[in-house]
Amino acid sequence: MKDMSVISVRHLKKYYRVHEKEPGLKGSIRSLFTRKYTQVKAVDNIDFTIEEGELVGFIGPNGAGKTTTLKVLSGLLYPTSGEVSVLGFNPWDRKAQFQKQFALVMGQKNQLWWDLPPMETFILNKEIYEVPEDQFKKTLDKLIELLDVKDILKIQVRKLSLGQRMKCELIAALLHNPKVLFLDEPTIGLDVVMQKVMRDFVKQYNRQFKSTIILTSHYMGDVKELCERVIIIDKGKILFDGKLQNVIDRFARNKIITVVFSRDIDQRKLAEFGNIREYQFPRAKINVPRKDVAKLSAKLLSDFPVADLVIEEAPIEAIIREVFTGKMKQTNA
Amino acid sequence: MRISSFKKYFQVAKTSWSGGFVYRLNFVMWRVRNVVQLIAIYFLWFAVMSRNPTAFNYSTSQMLTYILGTSIIRALVFGQRSIDAQGEISSGDLNNYLVKPISYFRYWFSRDIADKLLNILFSIGEITILLFWLRPEIYLQTNPLMLVSFLLASLLAMVMYFYFSFLISMTTFWIPEENGWPQRFFIFVILEFFSGGLFPLDILPPAVYAVLGKLPSAYFLNTPLQIYLGRLDLSQIVTSLFMMAFWIVVLRLLANRTFRKGLKIYGAYGR
Amino acid sequence: MKKYIRLYIIFIKYSFMQAMMYKADFMIWSLVTVGWIFLNLLFYQFLYLNVTEIAGWTKPQLLVLLGFYFVIDFFLWGVLWQNMRKIPEIINRGQLDLVLTKPVNTQFLLSFKGIGFDDIHGLLIGLVTIVYALSIGNIKPSVADILLSTAALGVALVYIYAAWFITVCAAFWFDRIENLHLLFPSLRQIWRVPQPFYKGILQKILTFVIPATLVTTVPAQFLLRKPSLPLFITLIIFAVVSLKLSTWVLKVALRHYSGASS
Structure with missing residues (x-):
């Protein structure tokens, strides 16, 4: 029987075999012949399931394994072991039917065409995802209204501010009405006002479209405001999975x-x-x-x-900070 | 390919085309560089041939036609945007495509087509101006069979170079330094001579030509233009076309396998 | 002046240290440079197997010119290129302020901050080519010829530097012209071929409007003992005017820049 959850991850491990490489071409060329590997356990045996319509926050310090997990779920990385299913698909197969139902937005990477107005990328994505004309129009109008970007659609992407660009990135990613949305640091580098705009949008989008969303962020503010459920990861392992409120009972x-x-x-x-x-x-x-x-x-x-x-x-930020720095165990006071 | 899928790649080409027009100045500069290079080589060969009209077993008009012809064939075969793929691989932007229902190869091929069209249009315009200005004797091929073979060879050369170039781009999976430019430039230098960009390869001593003429690089410029000039007989033409088809199959297979292998590596380092 | 020489020595030292950190990169790029030179030499060697002279130029004569072409290539890619490449970047990313606040001539800092060693073989092989060509051609230039030739090369380099700098300054007005820094060096293909090879109005243009043909031809002519004073004087005039023009363009550009940002 198929799992009914939208996303299910079982015993997922992703170990990188990073070979120790000297900098520069010499290192690259030498490593073509002899390689010394060290193993990095980016994700080390994690399990979770996510139901339809949930908005889940992934939190953890840099290198905790958040982005790796998202990349495995997107089919960009091949898991070392374990089972992953998203919408009933194995992401690594990268089937078109699967790809048409999800979207990945990375705050640090962009998919918009730098030299052209954002509208051009939207039209291109419409064709890539084979979105019917009327649906495209409807979705686009709705997103433009929600994000208030009517005036910038005809301006070259490179002339837009970071905030405006991020809004357009979101639109480009959502035009095909993905059922599942992965947001990797969507508010990184944005100012406080823009952070709030993005949060409100994500919240609203989740509610209106019943889409399932996983969000990673450094900013506790994002998670606190958006996610009922959080998954705390550190060093590739899940420390906590449950209601944000329960973090306090558990750790504070x-x-x-x-x-x-x-x-x-x-x-x-x-x-x-x-x-x-x-x-x-x-x-x-x-x-x-x-x-x-x-x-x-x-x-x-x-x-x-x-x-x-x-x-x-104690404020939630402080509690989580202490979880990661391991202060809890020592002071225990 | 299904119709809807064709539409997808058509849109890619269209978007790429309008992207090419955004920086008109960039493009014009790129063409200026091409013309300057063409003029230098043209006058070198003009000087050579004017005192030695039958040297190298070429008539002046054949030689000058060859040199001017390289400009158009260059635009068709070497005109490309897909060179950016090497940067995307080494920077990790490749991920953008992997999550979409689109083939990376076809995506770049569509963009290349747009770029080639733009370049060919300009190249033809430039050549026309040069012809009116310099008024060289031009060799006109009138045999329809030769013309068709020439066209076919040019298109095969284009596809062949696409896979060849993609293979070079994919070396950045393993050697990502400087976005893959060192290895790319190395190939550029070699191709400049070995593809017949500066002179027709069959003026080389027979022993050298026997080797260079068989390398894949010779098919990019030299072979199509030799066919145009009517310097290959029918059996040589057929053999060449078959060899090109063979190389396309081999390079394509190699490119696909390398891409799959590269993706595994890609994953393994978590870029 | 002394300060600038000292500064430049420091820049060279620093660039050298950097080059040595990535020896393999250096090796690969060297391979590209040497391969290019080698194939060029081979090409001309081959040309002269079939003909004895081209438009009045014998093989040793053309090889001398080619030697100057390699030497100038070193100047283009080694000495200037990485600086010229960075100028549009510096302007577009607003890093110019950092340069402007330094108590050092802005044009100097923009033009000579780094030097690449990948092409240094070009310099050596170029010189060797010239000496070799002179010996096989049995051409014996006098000391005066050599001095004049060196001076002509110097003048040519000044012209190349100034003209390149002026074209790159266009970045002040046109934001983001990709490859702007490659516009001027595309002329190098022109001076791979001696000036007399060009015909008609093009020859006039490439001599008296954009004197690209002169930068190799004039120095080579001195060594080959067939100097052309008018061409030398033309080159000198262009070098002086371009140099003056380059400082003036930068001045105007900076005024434009300070008006545009803020």
Whole structure:
């Protein structure tokens, strides 16, 4: 029986055999004859499934294996082992029927023709993906409206700003109404306003077209705002797969207590409560273990002249940063 | 090929064509360089032949026709955009095509066709101007059989060079330095002489011609023009055409296999 | 002046160190250069197997000219090319400001910052070709001939540099003309052939409008003991005027540049 999920990945491994190569032509020529390989485990035995209409965020530091995974899903890389199925296809076969149903957008690469207005690339893609005329018109009009790019369609791509270009890249990728969309760092290099425009668009697109989207990003903001579900990858392994909210329960062993004192106090005494993040009279922020929050805040109130006290979760960015840097294990406080 | 699929590659050629017009100045400059080179070679041979009208077993009109003819055949055979493929391979932009329902080879072939058309149009215009200006004696081939063979040989040369050039581009899978320009230039230098771009190869000593004439490079310019000048008899023409067809099959096979092998390597390094 | 010589020595040293880091690249490019020269020599060798002279030029005479062609090729590709290639890039990417703020002559920095060693064989083989051709032709130039020939070569190089620089400066007005830097060197095919080979109005154009034919012919004529003073003077005039013009064009271009950006 076929898997019903849109994307299913089972025991996927992608090891690169990177041969150690001296720089320059000499290295290349020598390596044609003798090669010393080192193995890089870019993706090391991961499993996940994604259902139709989901919007999933991949997060992880550089080299964690995010882009490699997307490339395997797109059929650009041949997996070392494991099973991958996207829309019921094996991506590596690169069947036209499969290619017509998905799109890959890489924030750092462009597919628009540099010397021509974006409209030319759109028309070319219409032919490449064999999109019927009326559908093409309808989709294009809709996308132009959503992204507000009517005025720039006739301007040479090289004269567009990065933000405008990225919008057109998205349109070029979406003209064939892909059911599955892979976005690799779509907001990289964009300013804050443009980042928000892109996020709103992705959200809206996902809702309106019921498309399945995987998004990788460095910016937690992207993920926080768009994705209910996140997959955290580091060193080729999945550390976490589930609701973003659950990341906090799983990894955040600290809460933050912010206290406002009415009189100056002895910092050393305060340090016994937990890790002081900052102290600037009259305000102090302290990291305390989750399980002790109630007990410690009661003790704070009784031991110090407290004017105000607030208990918060650590910000998600900080939690994830700590997951990656491995600080969690050491401090464990 | 299905009709819808033909439309796809037609659009590629069309887009490429309009891309070529965007930088008119670029293109004109490229043509200027071609004309300058042609003029230099023309006058060299003009000087040679005017004092030695029968040297090399060529008449003056045959020799000058050959030299001017290389300009048009060059545009047809060597005119290309697909040279950019080597940059795309070494930079990773190749990925853009791999995710689309389009064949990389056909894509570049379509773009080449557009480029060749543009170049041939200009080349014919340039030659016309040169003919009116310099008024050289020109050898006119009137035998329809020869003309058809000449046309056929030119088209075969074009396809042959396409696969040949693609093979050179694909060396960047293994040697990506400087976007593959060192190996490309090496080939350029060799082709300049061995394809018959500076002189017809059959003026070389028979022993040398026996070798050079058999290399694939000789088919690019030398063979079509020899046919035009009526210097090959029928059996030689048929043999040449067969050899070209043979080379096309071999080069195509080689190109396809290399591409598949290259893609595996490509994947292995995660570019 | 001393400062500029010192600077140029540093540039050469730096370029050399860079070249040595990639020895194989250097080797391959050398192979391209030497292959080109070798095939050219072979071609002319072969031509003269069949004819004794071409438009009054014997084999040794033409080989002398070819030697100058190789030497100039080194100047084109080795000394100038990588600088000329970068000028449009520097302008279009807005990196010119970095050059302009340095307390060094802008034209100097733009023109002579790097030097390529891949073509240095051209220089050596060119000189060897000239000496060899003179000996087989039994041509014995006097010391004065040699000095005049060297001077003529110098003048030719000045002209080539200045004219090339002027064409590349077009990048200030036309953004992104790809291959602009290749426009001028395409003339090198012209000076592979002696000036007298060209006929009619073209000869006049290539002598008195764009004196491309003179850059090899004039130095060669001095060595071959058949100097043409009018041609030499023409070349000198062009060199001086082009050099003046190049600094003027840069000045106007910079004014245009500062008006356009900002």
